[in-house]
Amino acid sequence: MKRKLVYLPLLALLVLVLSSCSTGAIRNLNSVNNKKTTLIVGLDDTFVPMGFREKNGQIVGFDVDLAKATAKKLGQKITFQAIDWNMKETELRNGTIDLIWNGYTKSPEREKQVAFSQPYLRNQQVLITMKQSNINSFADMKGKRLGLQNGSSGQTLFEEKPKVLKNLVADKTAVLYDNFNTAFLDLQAGRTQGVLGDSIYAGYYIRQQQDPDRFQITTGGFSGETFAIGMRKQDTKLKRRIDTALNELREDGTIARLSQKWFKQDLTITLKS
The missing domain is CATH 3.40.190.10 (Periplasmic binding protein-like II)
Structure with missing residues (x-):
């Protein structure tokens, strides 16, 4: 009987600690709703x-x-x-x-x-290529290498709508990059023949180049985004x-x-x- 009496205060303390931790977690989850500084x-x-x-x-x-x-x-x-x-x-x-x-x-x-x-x-996924490659449509990417940013909406569409582009490119796969900058460098070096990316990014990037006329932007079967x-x-x-x-x-x-x-x-x- 004495042993049970010893355990009871310990059990109450454990419940109090767990309750405090739970309350703290809830407070943290709701911190943004409570106008975080x-x-x-x-x-x-x-x-x-x-x-x-x-x-x-x-x-x-x-x-x-x-x-x-x-x-x-x-x-x-x-x-x-x-x-x-x-x-x-x-x-x-x-x-x-x-x-x-x-x-x-x-x-x-x-x-x-x-x-x-x-x-x-507003935004849209577009195909960026070098003009000298004479790629004027998504269909012209047949058998060619495509670059994509890992985790981008372009990657999602590439996988979700394979008939638009995935089934055309080499090995039905894309070269994945951590960022678009690296993807564009590989495009210019000829390691890929196209990059699928945001129209907003493509337009800005090309405008910053010394010779923007070297690039071409092509729209295809992907609908607009927001x-x-x-x-x-x-x-x-x-x-x-x-x-x-x-x-x-x-x-x-x-x-x-x-x-x-x-x-x-x-x-x-x-x-x-």
């Missing part, structure tokens, strides 16, 4: 012109500017953290970052894992606040001005009323 944005810091590092190390880009404008509306600080783009949803789920904001394409597959803000920008901000599904209050801020930035012309600054055209999405 600083929001951490995860991005691929090589993805021009959405979010990338200049030579001085500063992170700049369309999404960086938009995130800062949004944070001002929210009355919160924001910081940017470079991540492995292929692990972005895992980083979000683990709490390493609060937002995925870097030319992040909204898709049904991704909606299973994250909550999306309303879309704010960029949105990814966040944890439980961060419902944050989602509402961000959507409100995006609406205000759309209405006051901020998003359109940033689009002109970075893309030389207005790619803003007009939401249906």
Whole structure:
């Protein structure tokens, strides 16, 4: 009987500790909903012109500017953290970052894992080639090598719609790269004959080249996409606040001005009323 009496206080202490840990975990999960002081944005810091590092190390880009404008509306600080783009949803789920904001394409597959803000920008997957290769359509990639960024929406479409491009290219597979910059270097070196990527990135990258006429952009059978901000599904209050801020930035012309600054055209999405 005495032995049981000794165990009872220990059991009560164990329950108290576990309860405290559980409460702490719940508090951490809901911290963003409770207006966390600083929001951490995860991005691929090589993805021009959405979010990338200049030579001085500063992170700049369309999404960086938009995130800062949004944070001002929210009355919160924001910081940017470079991540492995292929692990972005895992980083979000683990709490390493609060937002995925870097030319992040909204898709049904991704909606299973994250909550999306309303879309704010138009995009499309295009084929980038060198003009001298005389590739003028997706069909012209038959038997040729294709480059893709690992974890990109282009990779998802490549796999989900094999009849559009996958069944045409050499070995019915693509060369995967950690970032588009490396993919473009291999394209120019002739190690691949095409790169499937975002129209926004392709247009900006080519405009920066000394001889942009060497490149060609071809559209194919992939439909248009939209960029949105990814966040944890439980961060419902944050989602509402961000959507409100995006609406205000759309209405006051901020998003359109940033689009002109970075893309030389207005790619803003007009939401249906």
